[in-house]
Amino acid sequence: MYNPLSSRYDDMKYCRCGxxxxxxxxxxxxxxxxxxxxxxxxxxxxxxxxAFDRGITHFDLANNYGPDPGTAEENFGKILKxxxxxxLRDELIISSKAGxxxxxxxxxxWGSRKYLLSSLDQSLKxxxxxxVDIFYSHRYDPDTPLEETMxxxxxxxxxxxxxxxxxxxxxxxxxxxxxxxxxxLGTPCLIHQPRYSMFDRWVENGLLDVLExxxxxxxxxxxxxxxxxTDKYLKGIPADSRAxxxxxxxxINEITEERLHQISKLNEFAKQRKQxxxxxxxxxxxxxxxxxxxxxxxxxVKQLDDNIDSLNNIRFTNEELKAIEAILx
Numbered sequence: 632m633y634n635p636l637s638s639r640y641d642d643m644k645y646c647r648c649g650x651x652x653x654x655x656x657x658x659x660x661x662x663x664x665x666x667x668x669x670x671x672x673x674x675x676x677x678x679x680x681x682a683f684d685r686g687i688t689h690f691d692l693a694n695n696y697g698p699d700p701g702t703a704e705e706n707f708g709k710i711l712k713x714x715x716x717x718x719l720r721d722e723l724i725i726s727s728k729a730g731x732x733x734x735x736x737x738x739x740x741w742g743s744r745k746y747l748l749s750s751l752d753q754s755l756k757x758x759x760x761x762x763v764d765i766f767y768s769h770r771y772d773p774d775t776p777l778e779e780t781m782x783x784x785x786x787x788x789x790x791x792x793x794x795x796x797x798x799x800x801x802x803x804x805x806x807x808x809x810x811x812x813x814x815x816l817g818t819p820c821l822i823h824q825p826r827y828s829m830f831d832r833w834v835e836n837g838l839l840d841v842l843e844x845x846x847x848x849x850x851x852x853x854x855x856x857x858x859x860x861t862d863k864y865l866k867g868i869p870a871d872s873r874a875x876x877x878x879x880x881x882x883i884n885e886i887t888e889e890r891l892h893q894i895s896k897l898n899e900f901a902k903q904r905k906q907x908x909x910x911x912x913x914x915x916x917x918x919x920x921x922x923x924x925x926x927x928x929x930x931x932v933k934q935l936d937d938n939i940d941s942l943n944n945i946r947f948t949n950e951e952l953k954a955i956e957a958i959l960x
Contacts, residue, residue, distance in 0.1 A: 633714040636684040643686025644942055646923045650846030651821055653795070655724065657917055658939050659689035661852060661926040666706050667697035674931070676710050681932045683715075683723075685939050691824075691850075691926055692758075693728035693769055694750045700733060701757055708758035723764070727754045728799060728824075730769025742772030742780040751787055765821060766793035768809075771801045781812040788818045795821035803837035810845045820847050822923065827851035829860060829897070829912055829959055830890075839921045848923040851916060855927075859886065860912035862898055896958045904951070910941035915955065917945045 645654040660682045666675045679690070696703035704727065715723065729750035732740040740746060751766055766787045768780050784796040796818060798809050806823060813820045823842055827834045831853065842849050855861055864886055894908070901911035916925050929935035947955075 633680055635680075635719070639684050639686050641686075642942075643939075645686075648822055648848030648923045649842070651795070651819070651848070653724070653821065653848075655689050655848070655850065655924040656687050657924055657942060657945075658687060658913070659691055659850060659924045659926050660687050660935070661691045661928050662703045662707060663691075663693070663696050663852070664928050665930045666703040668699050668702035668706075669697075670706075672706055672709070675706060676714070677932055678929050678935055679707070679710050680714060681935055682929075685936070687939070688722060689724040689726070689850075689924065691726045691852075692754075693731070693767075694733050694754050695731050701753070704754055704757035708760070712759060720760075725758070725760065725763050726765035726767065726797070727751070727758075727763050728767035728769035729754075730767075730772070730799070742768055742770075742775040742783075744779055744783040744786070747780065747783040748786065751792055755792060762791060763793050765795045765797050767797045767799045767824060768801075769799050771798075771805050777805065777808055778812055781809055781816065785813065785816040785818040797822040797824060799824040800826065803841050806838060807841050807845070810841075810847060820845075822848040822850055824850050824852060824926070826853045827916065827922075828854050828856040829915060829955070830856040830893075839919070843921050849921055850924040850926055851922060852926045854916050854925045855909055855912055859890065859894060860897070861909045862894075862907065864891065865895060865898065893958055897955070900951075900954060900958065904944060906941065906944055907937060909938060910944070913938060913941040914945040915947070917942075918947050918952075 644657040646657055648655050690707065692704050692707060694701065694704070729747050730740065730742065733750055738745050747768065754763065755761070766784065768784060772780060787793040788796060796813065797820060798806065801809060801823065810820045825834045825838060839849065898908045901908045904911055906914065913925050916922050927938045929938065
């Protein structure tokens with residue numbers, strides 16, 4: 632029987648999401664990996680319990696998370712039923728997304744109204760929920776009118792199946808247009824979820840400026856560059872790492888000598904700050920006030936705790952930031 636700690640809100644930092652009334656934890660938990668049918672359910676359940684005990688209230692999913700696709704939502708639904716009954720649901724922000732291929736045929740991916748709303752219904756059934764707190768368009772669809780995609784998000788809110796809506800990985804110009812359409816529809820865009828890390832900084836070329844100007848929150852994924860911004864690869868490619876798997880999102884050819892040199896330099900710099908490299912990489916993102924929350928993945932309770940502990944030191948001097956830039960360039 633799980634009983635959440637009464638002190639769970641004492642130490643977590645919460646940040647306002649854009650111009651909304653919602654506060655998100657500075658560290659949120661993503662269930663992209665480690666919560667599917669191929670993973671150990673008890674381990675995933677322990678991670679979710681520990682996350683909530685440490686003040687993480689936001690759990691981020693998508694229709695295709697697994698593997699197999701859909702099984703992360705199914706497993707999270709079981710955890711909710713067992714550990715978060717009754718009013719505990721009201722202490723959580725649960726998000727899901729639709730955009731990538733989920734079923735065969737022409738209606739199983741991208742941004743049509745049919746796909747988005749059908750997928751949302753499926754996600755709710757898998758998680759045994761009446762609504763999600765945030766529903767995202769997972770990727771920009773160049774072949775569907777943006778108005779149609781945004782009208783589907785608006786309908787998700789008006790039908791009571793989502794409280795807020797967001798977009799993920801949209802380029803700056805399309806982000807601005809999507810925000811404008813949603814504003815006209817009366818369902819403001821709450822949040823954007825882009826990929827962002829020390830090694831992947833595309834959001835700095837206009838997107839963060841758009842979000843700041845429009846009062847939209849920003850929650851970033853892959854903050855550790857698929858594990859490269861850790862000490863994992865300093866002594867070779869571990870057999871159980873993502874880079875060692877043919878199907879992984881991180882490929883061995885991305886871990887070049889130049890990249891390893893950067894990682895080593897950053898690791899030494901993190902030690903000077905009395906942090907691990909992963910903790911410094913998360914803190915580096917959170918130094919920017921435009922970043923509402925950072926989405927971490929976790930394969931163990933220890934890894935989760937280590938990442939949350941990055942909040943113990945998120946301040947950088949100008950000299951430190953300049954030194955980090957010199958390493959990255």
